[in-house]
Amino acid sequence: MAGEGFTGGVADDYTSGTPATTTLYYNNPELQATAEEVARLLNIGNVVESSSATQAIAIVLRSDYQG
Numbered sequence: 001m002a003g004e005g006f007t008g009g010v011a012d013d014y015t016s017g018t019p020a021t022t023t024l025y026y027n028n029p030e031l032q033a034t035a036e037e038v039a040r041l042l043n044i045g046n047v048v049e050s051s052s053a054t055q056a057i058a059i060v061l062r063s064d065y066q067g
Contacts, residue, residue, distance in 0.1 A: 004041055014060045016052045021045075022065040027053035032063050 001009060013026075013041065023046040026035035032049065035057055039047045042061065 001038070006050065012025065012054075014054060014058055016050070016054055016058075017060075018048070019060055019062065022042055022062045023048055023060050025050045025053035025058045025060070027058075028031055031056055 001007075022044055024035055024039045024042075024044045025048050026032065027050060029049060034048060035047055035049075038059075039045070044060070
């Protein structure tokens, strides 16, 4: 992601739920375009706006992830 201009990512446990499939959450409507670009780069099809997301953008990887 750094090669695409994204920085500051950290690995952490997501505590706001357990989606069935890999999901990218973003917590602010102003982040929609950025979230969609990150999802595109990582081939994540499920993108959800959620005010309860623990970070501005949080990615929950599940066993379906093929990245």
